[in-house]
Amino acid sequence: MTDTPRLEIRNLMRSFGGRRVVDDVSLSVMPGQVTCLLGPSGCGKSTTLRMIAGIETQESGSIFVDGEMICDGKYRVPPEGRGIGLMFQDFALFPHLSVAGNVAYGLKGRASKNRARVEELLGKVGMLSHIDNYPHELSGGEQQRVALARALAPRPRIMLMDEPFSGLDDRLRDDIRDETLDVLKAEGTAVLLVTHEPGEAMRMADEIALMRNGKIVQRGAPYNIYNTPVDKEAAGFFSDINSVSAKVNGALAQTDFGQFLVPGMADGTVVDIVIRPQHVKIDFDRHGKGPNATIAEGTPVRGTVKRARFMGFESLVEFSLDDGTEMKAVIPSVFLPKKGTILWLMIRRDRCFIFPRTA
Numbered sequence: 001m002t003d004t005p006r007l008e009i010r011n012l013m014r015s016f017g018g019r020r021v022v023d024d025v026s027l028s029v030m031p032g033q034v035t036c037l038l039g040p041s042g043c044g045k046s047t048t049l050r051m052i053a054g055i056e057t058q059e060s061g062s063i064f065v066d067g068e069m070i071c072d073g074k075y076r077v078p079p080e081g082r083g084i085g086l087m088f089q090d091f092a093l094f095p096h097l098s099v100a101g102n103v104a105y106g107l108k109g110r111a112s113k114n115r116a117r118v119e120e121l122l123g124k125v126g127m128l129s130h131i132d133n134y135p136h137e138l139s140g141g142e143q144q145r146v147a148l149a150r151a152l153a154p155r156p157r158i159m160l161m162d163e164p165f166s167g168l169d170d171r172l173r174d175d176i177r178d179e180t181l182d183v184l185k186a187e188g189t190a191v192l193l194v195t196h197e198p199g200e201a202m203r204m205a206d207e208i209a210l211m212r213n214g215k216i217v218q219r220g221a222p223y224n225i226y227n228t229p230v231d232k233e234a235a236g237f238f239s240d241i242n243s244v245s246a247k248v249n250g251a252l253a254q255t256d257f258g259q260f261l262v263p264g265m266a267d268g269t270v271v272d273i274v275i276r277p278q279h280v281k282i283d284f285d286r287h288g289k290g291p292n293a294t295i296a297e298g299t300p301v302r303g304t305v306k307r308a309r310f311m312g313f314e315s316l317v318e319f320s321l322d323d324g325t326e327m328k329a330v331i332p333s334v335f336l337p338k339k340g341t342i343l344w345l346m347i348r349r350d351r352c353f354i355f356p357r358t359a
């Protein structure tokens with residue numbers, strides 16, 4: 001086991017028309033690891049990937065493969081010499097080549113050896129029975145599997161993937177994602193995958209690098225990044241959120257939901273208390289009263305049901321509080337109270353996030 005990252009980028013910068021679109025981006029990916037570069041459209045994900053691939057040049061910053069510098073803005077290994085495989089959104093198989101021809105395309109060396117590699121990979125992606133077909137005879141999902149086999153054929157040390165599954169319908173996408181991951185892990189390839197979908201990143205990544213306005217704002221395992229977001233926007237990128245604001249006084253933020261401890265925050269700081277809908281606790285009305293306040297859940301606040309919808313394996317209930325604030329709660333299974341029903345809402349202290357308000 002080596003400590004050297006398979007891929008490392010340090011302080012990459014790139015501007016277009018005077019606007020910085022990649023701003024001091026650093027990250028590393030170990031062999032066999034999948035890192036997802038996740039962020040909203042236009043935040044600079046694809047530009048970062050294109051610089052690593054060598055089809056875009058950085059203004060500054062450097063790129064290393066297995067500890068060896070391949071590009072620092074001045075010195076530059078050409079794209080084909082980087083040992084990097086690409087699977088981009090607009091991948092296209094060569095229409096005039098068979099499946100076997102497509103997968104063998106990037107292979108050098110003896111035909112018999114190449115044939116063995118082609119068969120091995122088509123077996124791995126479940127396409128061996130289509131080896132003599134042509135691309136137009138395949139479905140979108142099948143073409144994507146062949147494209148994956150083609151990208152893996154020359155044994156790239158690194159695979160860069162830019163929204164590679166976006167053209168597929170949901171069910172097929174889940175299957176192909178999982179199969180792709182299995183193949184990449186088995187090959188020991190380091191993967192950097194760009195996506196704007198948090199669900200895809202959570203499903204595929206060993207590590208997520210959350211990007212915004214050209215910068216990586218947070219890196220971590222999916223569980224950590226979901227459960228310890230750096231700010232309100234990061235929390236809101238992964239699910240709907242509820243937010244209650246308050247002013248700090250004596251290391252406490254006072255709200256209708258009770259007090260929240262905010263140690264170290266100066267008096268007068270405005271904070272947002274953020275909670276995901278699945279962590280809002282709901283209780284029944286007891287003749288105009290809610291349950292008793294507790295340290296763990298604070299003071300219950302009265303909510304009137306505005307809408308309740310069954311979402312498949314959970315129910316989404318939308319409330320309006322007496323002061324007009326809207327809140328959402330997600331409850332496992334079926335819970336569909338009628339519009340106008342009074343319920344009591346609590347914010348679990350162990351599941352909320354408290355962020356000082358910025359500008």
Ligand SMILES: Nc1ncnc2c1ncn2[C@@H]1O[C@H](COP(=O)(O)OP(=O)(O)OP(=O)(O)O)[C@@H](O)[C@H]1O
Nearest residue numbers: 016017021039040041042043044045046047048196
């Ligand atoms: N060649 C270019 N010339 C000018 N502007 C560009 C160029 N390439 C990218 N940009 C701009 O840089 C910004 C970042 O683009 P980029 O494609 O890296 O974002 P992204 O996060 O991958 O977005 P998406 O998910 O929509 O592809 C965008 O505002 C884009 O318009």
